[in-house]
Amino acid sequence: MAQPLVKKDDDQEDEEYSPFLGIEKGAVLQEARVFNDPQLDARRCSQVITKLLYLLNQGETFTKVEATEVFFAVTKLFQSKDTGLRRMVYLMIKEISPSADEVIIVTSSLMKDMNSKTDMYRANAIRVLCRITDGTLLTQIERYLKQAIVDKNPVVASAALVSGIHLLQTNPEIVKRWTNEVQEAIQSRAALVQFHALALLHQIRQSDRLAVSKLVTSLTKGSVRSPLAQCLLIRYTSQVIRDSSMNSQTGERPLSDYLEACLRHKADMVIVEAARAITEFSGVTSRELTPAITVLQLFLSSSKPVLRFAAVRTLNKVAMTHPLAVTNCNIDMESLISDQNRSIATLAITTLLKTGNESSVDRLMKQISNFMSDIADEFKIVVVDAIRSLCLKFPLKHRSLMNFLSNILREEGGFEYKKAIIDSIVILIRDIPEAKETGLFQLCEFIEDCEFTYLSTQVLHFLGNEGPKTSDPSKYIRYIYNRVILENATVRAAAVSTLAKFGSIVESLKPRIFVLLRRCLFDSDDEVRDRATLYLNTLGWDGSVGEIDKGVKEFLFGALDVPLVNLEASLRSYEPSEEPFNLSAVPKEVKSQPLTEKKAPSKKPPSFGVSANGPTSPVDAYEKLLSSIPEFSSFGQLFKSSAPVELTEAETEYAVNVVKHIFSGHIVFQYNCTNTIPEQLLENVVVIVDASEAEEFAEVTSKPLKTLPYDSPGQTFVAFKKPDGLPSTGRFSNLLKFIVKEVDPATGEAEEEGVEDEYQLEDLEVVAADYILRVSVLNFKNAWESMGPDFERIDEYGLGVRESLAEAVTAVINILGMQPCEGTDVVPNNARSHTCLLSGVFIGNVKVLVRLSFGIDGPKQVAMKLAVRSEDEAISDAIHEIVANG
Amino acid sequence: MEPYPSVKNILLLDSEGKRVAVKYYADDWPTQAAKLAFEKSVFTKTQKTNARTEAEIAMFDGYIVVYKFIQDLHFFVTGGDNENELILATVLQGFFDAVGLILRNNVDKRTALENLDLILLCLDEIIDGGIILETEASVIAGKTTSDSLDGMSSLSEQTISQALATAREHLARSLLK
Structure with a gap:
């Protein structure tokens, strides 16, 4: 009995043995008193420092007092001649990082070491001193540092150069004076000195493109020794290539020969760096790509995981933009699917999914199925995303790809993973009509056994929208009603809504739906x-109700067209009264301009007493501001406020921008003025607006600004009357008029007498886009269909020569000032055609939907088909007019 | 792309994921808790892999981690998303081999803790504030151990293991010269 017991003890002791067992901060700090002994025991002191460092390393912290005490004690150890101890002292000082007033204690000791004959002392003292020093001290030691940079001992030179790189962040003007020495160090025969010198010199000169270009050109001619320095040079070379390609449009890239030569370097890190640089050229040609891809392909079968990873990661990136260039590697890539390293395997799969052609899809799916079970969820999500894009690329293959998705949907997985699959299926159903029925069926099966309430409700909602439009809607009812019987309340409620949607659309199912819904009355x-x-x-x-009217359908299917944050704010401010809450009074402007949001509070004039507590959006702020001005109170509900439009150049004497506030029958220009001259005070500031080029507008009132002191923005307003509810446009010229008073800068007091003066501002335009609110719809297709073709207007336009399709799309969106839906404002690279969906609300609360189809041909001629649906014929025409005039 | 290759941290953990020695060079993990969470995540995600013959690599949370294990010690070097993996691997190899030289190929947690001062000096010689200082293992080990013998005043005070360490250092030094 006794024997095993002893053995167990032994084991435990062995397992837990550590020289630091039972170490305790207080005791170690006590031990640190040995630093003060007159007869220093170097070994003992070293041990105590090691213990202190161990504590710090384990995450222990010292209080300010403790740190100061330790620091002062440690400084005593400079008396010892023991080099080992000195090393530990350096380390300790760096770890404690003493405060500025404490640094002074060690400065002289460290400066002595900096001039020591021992190289190790010099190098370390430089690193420590530069770590803890501040600007004033730096000027004292600058001379030594310059010497150190060109020291014949490479360790000393590197220490000074690396310290220089750090110091450049805090004291750039001092380090920049070392350029000559650093340049000399670049010629050093020591590999790492050259590396550090190159890094520092580039940092010093990075803002001077010409200097960087010269540096790179001279070094690429060959004299760079270490692979690390080569990698640096490659980075700087590709930067030079990037910069120069912006200036010249000649096809030939300078220095690309050098990068290609680096592909044949003997160090792997240089090859990878160069290959990556080449693949990241903007507008890289296949001729440039080929050599880089060839070396990377060789690395795919390397025995080193790091090298395989580097290669497959780079190729994966290339495959996103140039899938054809990577297809040659497909065979090597396929063997990587079974790689032990799951990061590599996942990258290989997603690359294959991008480069694969239609015929290889089935085989690929088989391989992936085996692989999916043993990778982590985060990798699975990457694969699911890749499969979705593959399916969109090859719609004919939807059967096997959807099958794959439904298989993995059945397997175990976390919420994020399942959500990714569901999202993918939903997108595929939306975009590939043939996949709809199978996809919906798979979703039905999924909710039969789904542990995530959120996903169940999402699927039910989607089923309600899509299910009734299928050939046999009745088969979904069973799945939906099962939810009512088996699930929690949230899912049950969602299922009830879904049932109602089926009932409203499919007349034949209605009686049966009623039966089911009546059962729910007892829930x-x-x-x-x-x-x-x-x-x-x-x-x-x-x-x-004999027939379901349009209102009911809209109620069931229509998305809530007000942003939820706005709705919440309106509901909060609603006070119970006889008057019911009015949903249409909720502001619809999407608050997506953080820049103006940030600016808004500073523009609020103190004189109007608008409090700045809490984050208020610009629209709310404007609304409050305008309603506080009696002259404007009769204008009614504010429809829209534009983003500020600058009316002056930057850095002029007076900075003025204008915000256009649109009301149904009025428009108010809010001029935000800033006086940037400290010696002036402006009074009676007004803007004289000439509306001769805006015939439909008539000035009704203006509100001058009494005083405009230096650097304290103020507002002046001008209001116009315009035809009620119409999108009137026009051009306004503006003249700023004011009285200038000189201000004595010493006392800050203004003189009594002022001089009248004026200042010409730029013209201001009111365009049709000012009358459209950017309001998004959740499901464009549904909204489009429910709007109906009654007031549809279709026409085609030639947009002429454009830089790219994306540029044309952005331009049209900006002209219309409408909200892009479903991410259709993003144009895929190299796309030849694109459809963009826009939605908005026109003045008078008229919903407008726009479908834009773009096409581009060889010489960059862009044509566009514009289809508008709205609730008002005149508005549909107006949209066309905007585009025709834009 | 960073203007120069930089290392975000170097970790030396034991077979349970506990710290032996760690050094952080970037502010990506501002608190002690964030550091420990990162170490835990790195450790658990790499634990089951075989990184004993060749250095392995993983990518997560926007970081590249290269790692290598020996006995009950796990070596990690972390870099940014865009960093050249091969450079990080070179740093890792430099650290790994230098520790091997310092500990005279007797690389395990116990010996590492017994020579923690040398391990910390070794880290200090590899990276300075995120910038690579040296990657050649023999140079790193040489800088760490050389000159530290002068202080060995009285042999009588040394324990057996200290004596062994001294001998080891002598040997390492003679090998390196």
């Missing part, structure tokens, strides 16, 4: 019962 949950009652009544189960 234990309030929300479920409420919804069932609501839908039964709106759908007319008691026969009171």
Whole structure:
């Protein structure tokens, strides 16, 4: 019995043995008193420092007092001649990083070491001193540092150069004076000195393109020794190539020969660096790519995981833009699917998914199926995303790809992973009509056994929108009603809504839906019962409503067209009264301009007493500001406020920008003025607006600004009347008029007498886009269909020669001032055609939807087909007019 | 792309993911808790891999981590998303081999802790504030151990293991010269 017990003890001791077992901060700090002994025991002191460093390394912290005490004690150790101890002292000082007033204690000791005969002392003293020093001290030691940079001992030179790189962040003007020495160090025969010198010199000169270009050109002729320095030079070379390609449009890139030569370097790191630089050229040609891809392909079968990873990662990036260039590597890539390293395997798969052609899809899917079970969720999500884009690329292959998605949907997985799959299926259903029925069916199966409430409700919502439009809607009912029986209240409520959608669209199912909904009236949950009652009544189960009118459908399918944040704000400010809450009064402007949001508070004039507490959006702020001015209170609800338009050049005497506030029958220009001259005070500031080029507008009132002191922005307003509800446009010229008073800069007091003066501002235009609010719709297709073709207007336009398709799309969006939907403002690279969906609300609360189809031909001629649907014929025409005039 | 290659941290953990010696050069992990969380995540994600013959590599949370294991010690070097993997691997190899030289190929947690001063000096000689100072293992080990013998005043005070360490250093030094 006794024997095993002893053995166990032994084991434990062995396992837990550590020289620092039971170490305790207080005790070690006590031990540190040995530093003060008159007869220093170097070994003992070293041990104590090691213990202190161990504590710090384990995450222990010293209080300010403790740190100071330790620091002062450690400084005593400079008396010892023991070099080992000295090393530990250097390390300790760096770890404690003493405060500025403490640094002075060690400065002289360190400066002595900096001039020591021992190289090790010199190098370390430089590093420590530069770490803890501040600007004033630096000027004292600058002379030594310059010497050190060209020291014949490479360790000393490197220490000074690396310190220089750090110091450049804090004291650039001092380090910049070392350029000559650094240049000399670049010629050093020591490999790492050259590396450090090159890094520092580039840092010093980085803002001077010409100097960097010269440096690179001279070094690429060959005299760079270490692979690390080569890597630096490659980075700087590609920077020079980037900069120069912006200036000249000649096809030939300078220095690309050098990069290509680096592909044959003997060090792997240089080859990888060069290959990566080449693949990242903007507009890289296949002739440039080929040599880089060839070397990377060789690395794919390397025995070193790091090298395989570097190669496959680079190729993966190339495959995003130039899939054809990578297809040669497909065979090597396929063997990497079974790589032990899962990062490599995942990168290989996603690369293959990008480069694969239609015929290889099936084989690839088979290989991936085996692989999916043993990788982590984060990798699976990457694969799912890649499969989705592959399916969009080869719609004919949707069967096997959807199959794959449904298989992995059935397997175990976390929320993010399942969500990625569901999102992918939804996107595929939306974009590939043939995949719809199978996809919906897979979703039905998924919710049969889904542990995530959020995903269940999402799927149910989607089923409600898409299910009724399929050939046999009745088959989905069972799955949906099962949710009502089996799930939690949130899912049950969602299922009730889905049932109602089926009932409203499919007339033949209506009686059966009523039966199911009536059962829900006895549900234990309030929300479920409420919804069932609501839908039964709106759908007319008691026969009171013969036909489902448009309003009901819109109620069921229409997305909430107000941003939820705005709705929340409006509901919060609603006070219970006789008057019901009005949903259409909720502001619809999407608050997506953080820049103006940040600017807004500073522009609020103190004189109007608008408090700046809490983050208020510009629209809210403008609304408050305008309603506080009695002259404008009769204008009604503010429809839209534009972003500020600058009316002056930057850095002029008076900075003025204008915000256009649109009301139904009025428009108010808010001129934000800033006086940038300290010696002036402006009074009675007004803007004289000439509206002769804006015939439909008539000035009604203006509100001058009494005083405009230096650097304290103020506002003046001018209001115009315009035809009610119409998108009137026009051009306004502006003249700033004011009285200038000189200000004595010493006292800050203004003189009594002022001089009248004026200042010409730039013209201001009111365009049709000012009358459109950017309001997004959640599901454009639904919105488009429910709008109906009654007021549809279609026409085609030639946009002439454009830089790219993306540029044309952005231009049209800006002209219209509408909200792009479903991410269609992004044009894929190299796309020849593109469809962009826009939505907005026109003045008078008229919803407008726009579908833009773009096409580009060889010589960059862009043509566009514009289809508009709105609730008003005149508005549809107006949209066309905007485009025709833009 | 960074103007020069930089290392975000170097970690030396034991077989349970506990710290032996760590050094952070970037502010990506401002608090002690963030550092420990990163170490835990690195450790668990690499634990099951075989990084004993060749250095392995992983990418997560926007970082590249190269790593190598020996006995009960796990070596890690972390760099940014865009960093050249081969450069990080060179740093790792330099650290790994230097520790091997310093500990005279007797590389395990216990010996490492017994010679923690040398390990810390070794880290100090490899990276300075994120910038690569030296990657050649023999040079690193040489800078760490050389000259530290002068202080060995009285042999009588030394324990057996200290005596062994001294001998080891002598040997390493003679090998390196």
